[in-house]
Amino acid sequence: MIGKRFTVILLLLLLAIPTNSAARSNENVHPLKLNILTDDALQLVKNERYVEAHNLLDIFSDEFTKVMVNDPMMPMDQVRIITLVHDKSMASLSDINLPHEEKVRALTRLRLVVDAMTSEHQPLWTEMEDPIITTFNQLKDSIETRNSESYQTLYQRLLLNYDLIHPSLKMDVKPEFIHKVDSHIAYLNENREQLLSSPESAEDLAVIEADLKSLFKELKEDETDPSLIWVMISTGSIIFLTLSYVGWRKFNADRKRAKRKTEKL
Numbered sequence: 001m002i003g004k005r006f007t008v009i010l011l012l013l014l015l016a017i018p019t020n021s022a023a024r025s026n027e028n029v030h031p032l033k034l035n036i037l038t039d040d041a042l043q044l045v046k047n048e049r050y051v052e053a054h055n056l057l058d059i060f061s062d063e064f065t066k067v068m069v070n071d072p073m074m075p076m077d078q079v080r081i082i083t084l085v086h087d088k089s090m091a092s093l094s095d096i097n098l099p100h101e102e103k104v105r106a107l108t109r110l111r112l113v114v115d116a117m118t119s120e121h122q123p124l125w126t127e128m129e130d131p132i133i134t135t136f137n138q139l140k141d142s143i144e145t146r147n148s149e150s151y152q153t154l155y156q157r158l159l160l161n162y163d164l165i166h167p168s169l170k171m172d173v174k175p176e177f178i179h180k181v182d183s184h185i186a187y188l189n190e191n192r193e194q195l196l197s198s199p200e201s202a203e204d205l206a207v208i209e210a211d212l213k214s215l216f217k218e219l220k221e222d223e224t225d226p227s228l229i230w231v232m233i234s235t236g237s238i239i240f241l242t243l244s245y246v247g248w249r250k251f252n253a254d255r256k257r258a259k260r261k262t263e264k265l
Contacts, residue, residue, distance in 0.1 A: 031118040042107040116171035125168035
């Protein structure tokens with residue numbers, strides 16, 4: 001009887017843990033909704049439906065407020081970044097003189113930064129690695145051929161791509177590394193004449209290229225929630241104890257049964 005009670009208690013504890021996990025997962029409903037809202041708004045802007053996109057961004061503002069209320073521990077720097085990018089997106093949609101491409105860029109920037117805030121694994125902004133590295137390699141080619149006009153075009157393309165992900169970087173990459181890459185981007189602009197004329201520029205370009213590639217590998221280490229670790233350990237321990245106890249009881253019963261058969265013989 002005592003053994004059965006012990007097994008029932010262990011199973012009840014085991015069932016109680018997933019309930020807590022489910023409660024925690026509900027906290028992510030609003031952040032996921034933010035992703036949906038920004039993605040829908042981006043698609044609307046691509047189709048030049050600016051008023052509808054503007055309305056979605058109004059809804060986004062309300063939902064983001066709910067997220068902050070539900071998660072008072074949200075870092076204020078993240079709140080400031082998303083608020084700033086959101087406000088710029090709203091302003092871009094209201095500016096009738098702003099080209100369509102710029103409106104799309106503004107909404108894309110918002111889409112990426114919201115994903116960076118909510119993503120637990122590989123954020124969307126890392127998909128910009130190939131465009132950025134490819135453009136930089138083309139920039140190097142323009143230096144080798146001393147093509148100033150091509151250099152200017154490619155630098156502007158590199159700058160636009162980097163600017164697109166810059167707010168997202170602040171969510172995932174250490175500030176000191178962002179500052180380093182910022183300096184590289186500024187260096188390419190301020191020293192273009194020197195780069196186009198000096199054969200020694202190859203060493204500087206190699207350093208810049210290495211840091212650009214590392215940028216996409218410099219995601220901050222995931223800090224696993226201590227409560228999640230406790231759940232994993234507790235679940236594993238309870239399962240182990242339950243199986244061990246059930247196995248021991250079975251073994252003990254079989255041994256007693258075999259002993260009784262032996263005594264009868």
